[in-house]
Amino acid sequence: MFMQPYLSVIICSHNPRVHYYERVLKALEFQTLTDERWELLLVDNASDKVLASEIDLNWHPYARHIREEQLGLTHARLRGIKEAQSDILVFVDDDNVLDPDYLEIVFKIAKNWPIIGAWGGQLRPKFEIPPPAWTEEYLDMLAIREFGRNKWSNLTSILQNGAIPVGAGLCVRKVVAEKYADLILKDPKRSTLDRKGQRLTSCGDLDLALTACDLGLGTGQFTELGLTHLIPAFRLQEDYLLKLVKSTAYSFTVLRALRGEAPTLPCYSARLYQKYAYWRMNSRQRRFEKARQDGFTLAYQEISTW
Structure with missing residues (x-):
């Protein structure tokens, strides 16, 4: 009999790299939190090849393939929020390799920090090629976060809150995610803030995290929570980073x-x-x-x- 899971792991994906996906799923397969305590939702966001026919999830007893035809990361996240059965959601990108104890620590944080509504951890980079020296001042835009102490805040201002987690490995309480979905329903402009096909718009993850503060909860970043972020060579090219800088400045301002x-x-x-x-x-x-x-x-x- 299927008990309500502690956690819902949601992977939103559009035309993923197969060899990256293999590493992402292998890390999930060997989590210290037993499979019976979490569900796995793979949201295929209008990929050219249907991922259900490409990716085997039979190793997990409570895994589901979900196809979302409306293109855009926000729409994929909203579908995952709607389908999730637990009170804690963990968003894992298709280039995130979780530490073996990631889900176990997520559950402990959820239990020990009831005032935190959205949180994340260390995002260590694994580069396909060594990054050129000139890219150093732009690498934080590639979702790299390494820090030496835990941080939390309940400030709703994006400029004043110094503990906003980003989308890679983002953990949110279901009540926060549902409030975020309601905000988008009332103001569809919010749905333009994230990746859509080749567009590099972003900041939907920050909006989602800050929704915790709207509800009187807080955001946090925890040193003991960690994953490896796989970064392909093309993301270190100048043309890509220029496009990323422009898109990020646009999205942050919006x-x-x-x-x-x-x-x-x-x-x-x-x-x-x-x-x-x-x-x-x-x-x-x-x-x-x-x-x-x-x-x-x-x-x-x-x-x-x-």
């Missing part, structure tokens, strides 16, 4: 507006300083700064039409 922190244009003296700083940059840094400014401007123009 999220601030959606959460009541609408940004303003810099004052005259700030613009003068920006120009001064810009011309002190090398050519590559200028390209990245222009991408950031382009993303902000695009979002600002869009927000002004709301």
Whole structure:
């Protein structure tokens, strides 16, 4: 007889790398938390090949393939939230290799920290190729998080809350996830904040995490919780990172507006300083700064039409 699981592990995937998926699933197969205590939901988000015919989940007694035809990471997450049967949801990307005790620690945190509604842990990178030295200042945009102490906050401001977990390995209480789904239903603009096909828009994970604070709970990051983030070579190419910087600046600005922190244009003296700083940059840094400014401007123009 199937008991209600402690946790629901939700993998949202669109045209995944097969050899990455093998490592992701193998890490899940050898979790210290027994299979009977968690369910596995693989949400196939309109992949070209139906993942149910490509990926075997028979090793897990409570695994399900779910096909979501509406393209976009947000729609895949919402489908996972709807299908999940437990009170704690764990979102695992299709390039996340969990530590063997990840799910066991998630359950302990959920039990010991009832005031925390959304949390995450250490995100250690595993690069396909060594990253070039110039990429160092942009690597945190690739969901890499390494820290030395636990952090938590209950501030609803995205600029003031210093303990917001990102989507890789994100853990949320079902009540938070359902509130987030309700927010999107009331304001569909929120559904544009995440990946969709080749688009690199983001920040839906931050919106989801901050919903915990909207409910009077908190967000947290815990040192004992960890996973390995597999990073392919193409994500270290300049063209990709430029696109990522622009998309992130756009998404972050839109999220601030959606959460009541609408940004303003810099004052005259700030613009003068920006120009001064810009011309002190090398050519590559200028390209990245222009991408950031382009993303902000695009979002600002869009927000002004709301």
